Amino acid sequence: MxxxxxxxxxxxxxxxxxxxxxxxxxxxxxxxxxxxxxxxxxxxxxxxxxxxxxxxxxxxxxxxxxxxxxxxxxxxxxxxxxxxxxxxxxxxxxxxxxxxxxxxxxxxxxxxxxxxxxxxxxxAWKDNQNTDSKNGIALRVLILGAGRSSEALVRDLRRSGAYQPVGLLDDSARLQGTKLHGVPVLGGLSDAATIAKETAAKLIVIAMPSLDAANMQRVVAICESTGLPFRTVPRLVDVLEGRSLPGELKEVAIDDLLGRKPVTPDWKLIRGWLGGRTVLVTGAGGSIGSELCRQCARHGASRIALLEVDELALVTAQTELHRAFPDLEIISVLGNCGDPAVIQHALKTAEPDAVFHAAAYKQVPLLEKQLREAVRNNVLATEAVARACREANVGTFVFISTDKAVDPVNVLGATKRLAEMVCQTLDDRVSTRFVTVRFGNVLDSAGSVVPLFREQIRLGGPVTVTDPEVTRYFMTIPEACQLIVQAAASAAHASIYTLDMGEPVPIRVLAEQMIRLAGKQPGKDIAIVYTGLRPGEKLHETLFHAEELYRPTSHSKILEARARDASTEIITRAVSLLQTAVANYDNDELSRILRAAIPEFSPSGQNADAGATIVQFPAREARHTR
Incomplete structure (x- = not known):
């Protein structure tokens, strides 16, 4: 300098x-x-x-x-x-x-x-000096794309001295034959395999962060055809949200290929609701809970209370929040949110304006044989937290539900549906505002299929898929949490919201894409084995119940459902009976009570649901018809 x-x-x-x-x-x-x-x-x-x-x-x-x-x-x-x-x-x-x-x-x-x-x-002298000083070990890089991202990338690569840009590829005819900072545009994207050999490139970098999923899949296929390792530059939204560093080269992630377009919440509305407020999050150490904490901190919450039963998860979440938001006041409470004393202590200590209830058990096959724990944690703990919030006059209580609560065929769906009904009956339209938000599978959340596939691929396979035709809805963790906060900011009393999760994704396709991203070929390097649907699993998930009429909200990816009538007397009695059955560890009684409280709960059809209807998100359907 x-x-x-x-x-x-x-x-x-x-x-x-x-x-x-x-x-x-x-x-x-x-x-x-x-x-x-x-x-x-x-x-x-x-x-x-x-x-x-x-x-x-x-x-x-x-x-x-x-x-x-x-x-x-x-x-x-x-x-x-x-x-x-x-x-x-x-x-x-x-x-x-x-x-x-x-x-x-x-x-x-x-x-x-x-x-x-x-x-x-x-x-110019400093840039060339860095390149020349390390020219012997500089990695030769072929760049896909010749736009603004490529211009910044070329400068960063040269500045680092560890990389040497040898050429760019772009499908724009007017760019071919030109130069960008002295680096020539040598052809179109489809020429990658040939030009990579001619330039002796050792790495390919995709510098087109605005590509949609279909085009990203095409570009990834082109990269795979070269046999070279490839990386991509991060999207601007990932940099702003702190998930990537500026100038960082990252591996192509599976969510880049699944058709997920960036969500643009109403930040003004969210900040107006969260600004300067106190938030309590149960299950704060989990995938959803920890991201909810980050979103709330990022958008104006002045104090966040973390309630978590796992001590390591609590310490990790607290440390990450403190590192990212040093001025944020953090209150940590170790304990089971279903324990009335614990939740009352947390509410008294934090005095929150809003509570996000993310604590839950969610593993479908496991819960089929753990009915007592599923009811205790998903239903009774929710009832305890929701009732304590109403007694403490908390402004908003947000219950994180699932698409499996629609026409449930498994224990997870049934317990979540009953918890929805509990929240609905506790809303007296005067004090606490009870809000339910439903969404499907979350990419890379704890226990989800993505980390399972990643580990199976790392071990050399096989990758296990339940059925060749099985499909699921997916969202990224930040996207789901942004929409949760968006829905909560504008919600009405006793409201139920469903999030637009895009098109259903065949799990077989997901497995194949993850294998290819690992640089291997499905069926050749890594086998895919079909194991059959597990207990409690559907072939396809449904988003909407026939009696729940949905209407659009101010956000195109959020719909509000008209909640079905739920008898306060019936739900109160069901909760009381469940408490007794849980205390006696009486699974037969628990099953009977669930069936009686939720008439649509049909566990007998759990593996016969191959013909379930895949319902398109109404907001998208309306846009397509215009």
Whole structure:
């Protein structure tokens, strides 16, 4: 880095040189040119005036190492303002009597060249020096795309010295044959395999972060055809949300290929609701709970209470939040949220304005044989937390539910559906606002199929899929949590919201794509084995119950359901009976009570549901018909 005093000295020298050169040039046009002194009070006034302007516009806050077009703009600004300052100073000194008008006109433009050229030359020299110093070990990189991301990528790669861009590929005909920072655009994307061999590339980087899923799948297939490792630049939303670092090259993730378009919540609404408030999250150490904490902290919550039964998960969540948001007040409570004493203590300590109830058991096959624990945690704990929130007059209680609560065929769906009904009956439309949000599977959440497949691939296979035709709805964790907060910010009393999870994804396709992303071929390098539907599983999930009429909300990816009538007397009695059966560990009684409370619960049809209807999200269907 050039020392600051040397930069100041250089710039003042350029001002003096500019002023002298323009005077000599102007006087050289006269028949008998007068001599112009190398130093005079006039020159001193010019140097002081221009130097003060340089400092005032912040010219010395930039680094020559990273000089760019904005810096040239700042130099032009300083030169023009400096012209006014020195003209004012000289007018007070001698009324500009000895300064030719041509000098004043040409001064800012020559000064821009004298100040800007050394900066750009220094940057070019540093960039080339880094590349040359490591040229022997620099990795040769072929870049897919020749847009803005590629322009920034080429500069970053050269600056690092560890990579050498050897060419770019882009399908735009007008770009082919051109150069970007001296790197040629050698052809279209489909030429990748041939050009990679011709340029001896060792790595391919996809610099097209705005690609949709279909085009990303095509580009990934092209990369796979080269046999070379490939990476991608992160999307801007991932950088802003802290999931990626600027300039970081990351592996193509499975969610890049699953048709998930970025969600744009109403940030103004969310910040208006969360700003300065206190939030309590149960299950705060889990996949959804921890992300909800991050979203709330990011969008204005001043205090967050973490309630978690797993001590390691609680410590991890607390540490990550403190690192990312050092000014956030964090309250940690270790304990079971279903314990009335624990939830009352947490509410008394935190005094939250809103509670997100994310704590739950969610593993479908396991819960089929663990009915007592499923009821205790998913139903009774929810009832305990919801009732305590109403007694504490909490403003909003948000219950995180699942699409499996619609026409449930398994224990998870049934317990979640009953918990929804509990929340509905507790809403008296006066005090606490009870909100239910449903969504499907979450990519990379704890216990989900993605980490399972990833581990199976790492071990060399086989990858186990239940059925060739099975489909599921997927969302990313941040997307799900953003929509949860969005729904909660604008929700009505006793409302149920369903999130748009895109198109259902065949699990077989998901497995094949993950195998390919690992650089292997399905059926050749890694086998896929079909094991049959597990207890409690459907072939296809459904999003909507026939009696729940949905209407659009202010957000295109959120629909509000008209909640079905639920008898407070029946639900209260069911909860009481469940408490007794849980205390007696009476699974038969628990099963009987669930069936009686939820008429649509049909566990007998758990593996015969191959013909379940895949219902399109109404908001998307309406958009398609317009």
């Amino acid at each position: 050039v020392p600051r005093l040397m930069v100041v000295g250089h710039d003042l020298l350029m001002v003096w040189l500019c002023w002298e050169a323009l005077h000599h040039l102007r006087y050289a046009m006269l028949p008998n040119p007068p001599s112009y002194p190398l130093w005079s009070p006039e020159i001193a006034i010019v140097l002081v005036a221009q130097g003060l302007v340089f400092w005032w516009v912040g010219l010395y806050r930039g680094l020559w190492r990273f000089a760019s077009v904005p810096d040239l703009g700042n130099i032009l600004k300083a030169s023009l303002i400096g012209l006014l300052a020195l003209a004012l100073g000289l007018a007070l000194y001698n009324r500009l009597g000895s300064v030719p008008r041509a000098v004043l006109v040409m001064y800012p433009f020559l000064l821009v060249g004298l100040l800007g050229m050394p900066r750009l030359m220094f940057r």
